[in-house]
Amino acid sequence: MARGRTRRGPVSGIVVRVIEIQELTKRYGGKTAVDGLTVTVRPGHVTGFLGPNGAGKSTTLRMIIGLNRPTGGSVTVQGRPHASNPRGLWYVGALLDASEVHGGRSASGHLRALARSNDIPRARVAEVLAQVGLADAANRRIGGFSLGMKQRLGIAAALLGDPQVLLFDEPFNGLDPEGVRWVRGLFRQLAAEGRTVFVSSHLMSEMQHTADHLVVIGRGRLIADESLSDFAARSVRPTVSVATPDAVRFAEILREQGVRVQSTGVQTLEVADLAAARVGELAFTHRVQLHELTTHATSLEEAFMDLTADSVEYLAGDPR
Template sequence: MIELEDLSKRYGDRLAVDHLSCTIRPGVVTGFLGPNGAGKSTTMRMMLDLDSPTGGTVRIDGKHYRQLHNPLRTVGALLDAKAVHGGRSAWNHLLCLARSNGIPRSRVGEVLDLVGLTPVARKRAKGFSLGMGQRLGIAAALLGDPRILMFDEPVNGLDPEGIHWIRTLMKSLAGQGRTVFVSSHLMSEMALTADHLIVIGQGRLLADTSMADFIARNARSFVLMRSPEQERLKDVLSGAGITAVPGASGALEVSGEDAAHLGELAARHRIVLHELSPQRASLEEAFMRLTAGSVEYHARTGTGG
């Protein structure tokens, strides 16, 4: 478990992390979201004592990171896949980490096989592609078989098979009762991976809730209804106290009602439906709505003058 209590980090006049408090619990994949410049990377660096907080504290299983004996056995982290000596082979890079933390040499081969790098284990890391570098970083995070795992943009550079693999791996690790904390800008992937979300903007906590609750609270869901008797359908809905608004291509949009109930209502009045489809809000829509006021860098459409 990771506990953040009133955590703050200031760089000159800029408050990068602003009195952030939350708990990352074991047994679920917790997603860490926020716009660029929100303070995600700074927060993760403070968790690992790579940056010192201006205020507040971080505890990992009740201790500061610096107090952990052989920390790779407790916390495995991928923050920067390029943090490797390019002249070392994948095998030697992991072996150095293993020896520094009292990890058996046999574990090196195990994690290389797990991430699919056994065929290139003796090749120098400087020749690795972006995806291969990511796999090596993931292997380093898994090396100590830790109870807590932190990943910053873990799917960066991975092909579709690799993305599916890391998603399945993170869910499996959480299923074993481990703490899994992952930051990513890929909303579609986060929606498939995370069970719980922590969202920050401009260094402040915006949400700490389950994936389902986050989407339900911050985005609109509705039922799309289309019929050759559209006006009659609208009258029937209105008579039942249900508000329908015009939607795309002449369809009706109904919010706050169950699709099955709407279908049964139309059937009772012998109204033919050509479409009755629940439209679920996406994580991306919910995220954009919640963080609209916290975006630091705004791009413009068009090419400019």
């Protein structure tokens, strides 16, 4: 534990410390990476920061900790620009790029250098290495680490100053299934202690197991800012697959009821926003023979893809 720090309990009873982003903009020449972004990231939650590759997530994180200067707007951490904190790791811990470490140093040497520059007690180095499962690799050179081990080392560096605010950019890259499960549990634990945990990813499938709240951006602009449950309720819509030898007639019957229907084959239909039981009732009433009637729930991953479809910068062709 860092000098003079105590373990934090639940959110109640502590000063609310947040990341405040107001009209944040970053341009590189004629390209706008972040475009008027306004977001508040609150403590006590794991907030997922989602968007396609090139959406502006990494640029936003770099501006939060003062590595990049905004073209316009502002961002503060705990009420002030983070760059004004002389011992930054006491306030914000960040994993931005696990590969950006000196390969010739040992894991403990790398963390000792960070601790020395931020006036953090040396004892914290052994503590965080043990916490992330790298105690046995403390004296090994980082150049021989796998990507998953580098991710763990980056998380250890973020935890070194026992900060209230933590930022993680694509922290699941290179981790095996056990490592992914461990990181999920760590993030939830940190949030339960009342910390602000902001996790960037382009994988909705990972965030649905990790985050409580979602901030979704595309082409540098805000698309959604809501709880995971609200995102699921708003975006996940079931469809019903129907197989019938009378597909053309049945499609017309459904459209007369105001139902959205799409033909997916000679004898197959996809019906939206109508329960399978009601589809079956209409088929029975109009003497339509059914061979199949199946409900399919749209996954959160599909909902995310639909939501960000217009914001994908690099779109590959259909491989089929």
